[in-house]
Amino acid sequence: MMRDGAVRWLSPAGFFTMHWWEWGPEDGAPVICVHGLTRSGRDFDALAEVLAAAGRRVICPDLPGRGASDWLPDPALYQPMTYVGALSHLLARFDQPVDWVGTSLGGICGMAIAATRGNPIRRMVLNDVGAFIPQDAMARIRDYMALPPEVFPDVAALESHLRRVHAPFGPLTDAQWRHLAETSARKVEGGIMLHYDPAIADPIRAQEAQAVDMRGLWALITMPVLVIRGADSDILPAETAQDMAATPHVECTEIPGTGHAPALMDATQIGLVARFLAG
Template sequence: MARQAAIPYLLGADFHRLGFVEFGNPAAPAVMCVHGLTRNGRDFDILAEALANDYHVICPDLPGRGRSDWLADSSLYQPPSYVVALAHLLAYLNKPVAWVGTSLGGICGMMVAAAPHTPITRLVLNDIGPLIPAAALARIRDYMTKAPDTFADIGALEAHLRLVHAPFGRLSDAQWRHLARYSARPVASGGFALHYDPAIADPIRASIPMDADLSGIWQAIRVPVMAIRGEDSDLLTEATFATMATAGGTTLTVTQAGHAPALMDTPTIDAIRDFLARGA
């Protein structure tokens, strides 16, 4: 069962609140699961529940998402700020962690794993790698900036998620309802909005999409890596995925999925569990 908690973190000259949920025994080995750009920590509920017998699973909401505070300065909605917040959470946990990161969560994981004396012991990268094509970044920018401000009800919000996140893979109706439930926040005027600060799109909207080369960070990582790719992904290309395999990473391709696999299906969960167990 998920337990809600929060910690303060200092970013710039102000303290903010970072919300998270946790599963399992806090004395067990830790697994931190970090979500993608417009998502939140509850995306990992199914994976976390599957791991909870053996691990302490922590799933934060990145700044501006879910139960975490919004930032007054939207220019701070970028990976270095997220790493600051997550570093506070790592300090709060004060123990080694395995890291599961989807997309943006994987970028943050790479940044932390590349640092000297990192607490990360194993790194699962879900549909993210050392090179991100400009076209994929442009697609993400477009769906963020075109999202409706409000939805009349949860059903309308769920329909939107099914459309823009169809690449998550073949989810059940119950799984889509779960995502919709935790993706919605009530608005005073009636209806619901997506559960993130619309200003998280500001840095993306202000930039010109170009290939993002993270190879310097990638080459500094010394912990075991598992790379997961949706077979139709436009963000983690086959060529980049092959490079990650050549570097010694464990790899998994999720069929009938694009960017990014939802990590809700049994075969993928079993593969992640097997990879994590190698470090036990």
């Protein structure tokens, strides 16, 4: 059964609340699952249910500006290191070793934490993100985030939108697409909108798209890592994944029929994650 929780965290603009969705026994070994740029912790419901059935305590936060978490007053704060600060408060709350599953932005945050001295991450899954993101991929994200916020008349219209923009998630069932739509909606006057603060796009739109080189961070990461790559991904090029997999503590697997990023909702992908975290 899913529960919810929250932690107060300190930013340069003051204290804010970050909410999370929680599954499994409270005394289970924690797994932290962190979503991508425009997504929420509810993306991990299917994965969390399986891990919880195996005795794990699964914590799926909504990053600041998303889902049930507070929006920030200064759009310039919507940066990875702000999210790392909020997540560090969450990790301090548990104060024990954790496993980490990070999709895209959630993986970037995970790498930043995993590269620090004394970090609590035991094993880490990086879902379609790695040590280098090409400029063309960052330009695509910037162009997507530059689209004006849209008001949808109902959940069905929102679902249709998500099926288009998130087609690279892979071949999901109708029930899975509906779940993503229902957990992505917030009510506004005249209909519904996506759950996140539109201002999360401001820092991305404010600068020219550039490649993101995190190889310095990657060199500091020593725990076992599973890298999952969508076969058609532009965010995680095949050569970057291959370079990462050359490290002895790193496994890499590719998911056919997906781009950025595999949804981690079907039994095969969930099984990959569950087996790795159990290792």
